[in-house]
Amino acid sequence: xxxxxxxxxxxxxxxxxxxxxxxxxxxxxxxxxxxxxxxxxxxxxxxxxxxxxxxxxxxxxxxxxxxxxxxxxxxxxxxxxxxxxxxxxxxxxxxxxxxxxxxxxxxxxxxxxxxxxxxxxxxxxxxxxxxxxxxxxxxxxxxxxxxxxxxxxxxxxxxxxxxxxxxxxxxxxxxxxxxxxxxxxxxxxxxxxxxxxxxxxxxx
Amino acid sequence: xxxxxxxxxxxxxxxxxxxxxxxxxxxxxxxxxxxxxxxxxxxxxxxxxxxxxxxxxxxxxxxxxxxxxxxxxxxxxxxxxxxxxxxxxxxxxxxxxxxxxxxxxxxxxxxxxxxxxxxxxxxxxxxxxxxxxxxxxxxxxxxxxxxxxxxxxxxxxxxxxxxxxxxxxxxxxxxxxxxxxxxxxxxxxxxxxxxxxxxxxxxxxxxxxxxxxxxxxxxxxxxxxxxxxxxxxxxxxxxxxxxxxxxxxxxxxxxxxxxxxxxxxxxxxxxxxxxxxxxxxxxxxxxxxxxxxxxxxxxxxxxxxxxxxxxxxxxxxxxxxxxxxxxxxxxxxxxxxxxxxxxxxxxxxxxxxxxxxxxxxxxxxxxxxxxxxxxxxxxxxxxxxxxxxxxxxxxxxxxxxxxxxxxxxxxxxxxxxxxxxxxxxxxxxxxxxxxxxxxxxxxxxxxxxxxxxxxxxxxxxxxxxxxxxxxxxxxxxxxxxxxxxxxxxxxxxxxxxxxxxxxxxxxxxxxxxxxxxxxxxxxxxxxxxxxxxxxxxxxxxxxxxxxxxxxxxxxxxxxxxxxxxxxxxxxxxxxxxxxxxxxxxxxxxxxxxxxxxxxxxxxxxxxxxxxxxxxxxxxxxxxxxxxxxxxxxx
Numbered sequence: 001x002x003x004x005x006x007x008x009x010x011x012x013x014x015x016x017x018x019x020x021x022x023x024x025x026x027x028x029x030x031x032x033x034x035x036x037x038x039x040x041x042x043x044x045x046x047x048x049x050x051x052x053x054x055x056x057x058x059x060x061x062x063x064x065x066x067x068x069x070x071x072x073x074x075x076x077x078x079x080x081x082x083x084x085x086x087x088x089x090x091x092x093x094x095x096x097x098x099x100x101x102x103x104x105x106x107x108x109x110x111x112x113x114x115x116x117x118x119x120x121x122x123x124x125x126x127x128x129x130x131x132x133x134x135x136x137x138x139x140x141x142x143x144x145x146x147x148x149x150x151x152x153x154x155x156x157x158x159x160x161x162x163x164x165x166x167x168x169x170x171x172x173x174x175x176x177x178x179x180x181x182x183x184x185x186x187x188x189x190x191x192x193x194x195x196x197x198x199x200x201x202x203x204x
Numbered sequence: 205x206x207x208x209x210x211x212x213x214x215x216x217x218x219x220x221x222x223x224x225x226x227x228x229x230x231x232x233x234x235x236x237x238x239x240x241x242x243x244x245x246x247x248x249x250x251x252x253x254x255x256x257x258x259x260x261x262x263x264x265x266x267x268x269x270x271x272x273x274x275x276x277x278x279x280x281x282x283x284x285x286x287x288x289x290x291x292x293x294x295x296x297x298x299x300x301x302x303x304x305x306x307x308x309x310x311x312x313x314x315x316x317x318x319x320x321x322x323x324x325x326x327x328x329x330x331x332x333x334x335x336x337x338x339x340x341x342x343x344x345x346x347x348x349x350x351x352x353x354x355x356x357x358x359x360x361x362x363x364x365x366x367x368x369x370x371x372x373x374x375x376x377x378x379x380x381x382x383x384x385x386x387x388x389x390x391x392x393x394x395x396x397x398x399x400x401x402x403x404x405x406x407x408x409x410x411x412x413x414x415x416x417x418x419x420x421x422x423x424x425x426x427x428x429x430x431x432x433x434x435x436x437x438x439x440x441x442x443x444x445x446x447x448x449x450x451x452x453x454x455x456x457x458x459x460x461x462x463x464x465x466x467x468x469x470x471x472x473x474x475x476x477x478x479x480x481x482x483x484x485x486x487x488x489x490x491x492x493x494x495x496x497x498x499x500x501x502x503x504x505x506x507x508x509x510x511x512x513x514x515x516x517x518x519x520x521x522x523x524x525x526x527x528x529x530x531x532x533x534x535x536x537x538x539x540x541x542x543x544x545x546x547x548x549x550x551x552x553x554x555x556x557x558x559x560x561x562x563x564x565x566x567x568x569x570x571x572x573x574x575x576x577x578x579x580x581x582x583x584x585x586x587x588x589x590x591x592x593x594x595x596x597x598x599x600x601x602x603x604x605x606x607x608x609x610x611x612x613x614x615x616x617x618x619x620x621x622x623x624x625x626x627x628x629x630x631x632x633x634x635x636x637x638x639x640x641x642x643x644x645x646x647x648x649x650x651x652x653x654x655x656x657x658x659x660x661x662x663x664x665x666x667x668x669x670x671x672x673x674x675x676x677x678x679x680x681x682x683x684x685x686x687x688x689x690x691x692x693x694x695x696x697x698x699x700x701x702x703x704x705x706x707x708x709x710x711x712x713x714x715x716x717x718x719x720x721x722x723x724x725x726x727x728x729x730x731x732x733x734x735x736x737x738x739x740x741x742x743x744x745x746x747x748x749x750x751x752x753x754x755x756x757x758x759x760x761x762x763x764x765x766x767x768x769x770x771x772x773x774x775x776x777x778x779x780x781x782x783x784x785x786x787x788x789x790x791x792x793x794x795x796x797x798x799x800x801x802x803x804x805x806x807x808x809x810x811x812x813x814x815x816x817x818x819x820x821x822x823x824x825x826x827x828x829x830x831x832x833x834x835x836x837x838x
Contacts, residue, residue, distance in 0.1 A: 039751055
């Protein structure tokens with residue numbers, strides 16, 4: 001059993017379409033802690049000690065957020081700057097995150113086809129996530145492919161998202177129960193599309 | 205018809221309903237209203253109330269008993285213990301010295317020595333009913349002078365017991381009294397002592413162990429009136445018990461109140477007794493007013509006036525000197541002296557008791573009774589005199605406490621006013637190792653903070669020499685945190701004028717004060733309740749289900765608008781009052797319109813980056829051009 005921490009960032013969750021529904025899909029799971037950053041720190045005054053303690057008591061760290069400007073909402077950047085301290089997360093003595101698993105669960109406005117060479121976004125999601133990839137690397141964490149829901153603007157009703165919600169829940173459950181093939185998951189492009197490939201045999 | 209109970213009740217209530225609000229409106233206080241009402245319905249003006257007034261007064265005296273019960277409820281045992289010095293020392297001395305001085309004066313006027321002692325003891329008493337009501341009405345009960353007055357009154361109530369024991373000894377029929385001192389009940393005194401002790405223990409025991417289960421039981425029954433009945437029963441029961449053993453009922457119920465002050469039913473008892481107390485006290489005051497024998501006063505005006513003025517002057521002097529030797533400051537001393545200088549209602553009882561014991565004749569007592577009533581009626585005017593003329597004079601002119609000399613004055617910050625506001629600012633600065641020089645004009649605050657290890661200089665920050673001594677010219681910041689508007693403005697003027705280079709951060713009472721300070725060139729002005737109201741508004745949104753981050757953002761948006769409006773209105777405040785109020789109304793509407801969610805301009809102006817509504821609208825126009833993220837450069 002692993003313990004899963006979801007670091008959730010959405011500035012106006014009440015107007016969210018996809019993130020809210022995805023989050024609702026995993027709220028009730030045992031062994032999963034949801035840390036709603038904008039609710040916790042409405043003025044962006046992040047409690048570093050609390051955040052570090054949360055990281056220490058979990059094995060899988062999920063960053064769930066809309067993919068604003070090919071990156072994260074402001075609070076997550078603030079979180080990254082303050083919580084991942086030198087000497088704690090990286091550098092001399094910075095070994096506290098070593099061996100943990102991490103990935104981004106994101107929603108994008110554009111379709112999957114836009115995120116490639118020649119598409120109008122020119123880069124793949126993985127390429128755009130390079131800063132997070134490298135952050136994980138520097139902290140000795142294992143960085144998996146993102147769970148990306150594309151064309152989030154199309155989603156209006158619950159039914160539009162039923163598949164995504166189910167896969168997200170399955171993925172989190174599988175990570176919690178150590179049933180994910182980490183090597184494959186690290187090499188993939190989008191876990192939302194490749195869920196069956198990366199799951200342990202008993203589920204697949 | 206005038207004899208019927210209903211008619212009597214109507215007359216008394218009408219007097220209360222008519223005269224009390226008028227007296228209040230005229231700023232004379234409720235007590236004087238009752239007394240004047242009593243005079244008007246009494247035998248000498250309208251004659252609605254006649255001889256039965258005496259009986260009514262005895263009945264209404266129970267209001268005093270209830271008042272002391274309620275006072276006791278407010279007074280935890282620990283607090284009472286703190287007051288032991290003023291009660292025993294100040295109170296005891298007041299009774300003894302006043303009695304001696306008045307008796308001496310009576311001797312000088314040729315009164316027989318036994319009568320003189322009896323009159324001295326009688327006139328040493330003050331009116332618990334009038335004094336406590338007047339102090340409470342004016343909010344002076346919690347001041348040091350008020351607490352002292354209360355302590356003295358308590359001691360007077362206690363000393364009634366020995367005084368009642370002494371009177372028979374003073375009587376002409378000395379033989380009986382000297383050979384065996386007996387109480388009214390005819391028991392030897394040492395047994396009475398045991399009875400008294402037993403009664404006190406019983407009251408404490410009942411308060412501790414009986415009242416709670418009884419009230420719990422009644423709470424189970426959920427009957428409002430049974431609570432009230434029980435509360436009345438407790439008070440009346442204790443009064444009865446005290447009468448049986450010869451103690452003052454008022455004292456007994458006071459004790460019961462103190463015992464119950466820690467109980468969870470304290471507020472319940474207080475609210476139940478309060479209306480009865482108020483009505484009975486009013487009835488009592490009215491009957492005092494109705495008792496005044498204007499016929500007698502008319503026949504002996506000079507003598508009675510002499511007794512009243514002489515006695516009150518003597519008591520006033522004694523109280524002032526005692527207050528001084530017990531370390532009260534000037535205003536507290538004057539408050540004590542003015543509030544307690546009348547002769548109390550207990551004198552009625554003692555005077556008739558004196559006649560009964562043949563210490564003096566009824567003819568000797570009647571002008572005294574008239575004097576007592578008049579001195580009680582004079583108490584509310586004395587309070588008015590005290591409040592309007594004596595206290596301002598005593599407070600302003602005679603600051604007994606010398607202003608502190610400031611030895612080290614090299615702090616970068618000077619804070620004027622260290623109450624609730626200044627302390628917060630000071631603590632934030634001190635927590636960051638910034639040295640502050642603190643000035644305050646409240647001697648109690650200075651002492652309390654001194655005990656907590658915070659050095660506060662006692663002094664008036666509007667004085668320029670003090671500002672110099674505090675090193676304002678070398679300071680980097682002057683924090684103006686006094687709560688008095690006029691005082692703050694004066695200090696701001698002085699600092700701006702004499703130390704123009706030092707920036708000021710100031711606390712403003714309200715908008716008018718805000719602009720006043722801004723006009724003086726104060727850099728930062730903060731309205732004193734703004735921040736806490738702002739935080740409460742955010743909490744309110746959160747309780748109503750708004751996300752924390754959204755609640756903060758909405759409140760900030762409102763605050764920005766509010767501040768903008770404040771600046772605009774500041775222009776109008778001085779020049780155009782009419783236009784000001786028109787503008788306030790318009791701005792309120794505007795603020796609410798801005799905040800309303802259905803207003804599309806709010807979204808467009810502030811949240812477009814997080815909102816994809818506009819992108820969705822685009823998609824309808826050009827389905828091919830799918831925007832990748834919510835905000836994408838074209």
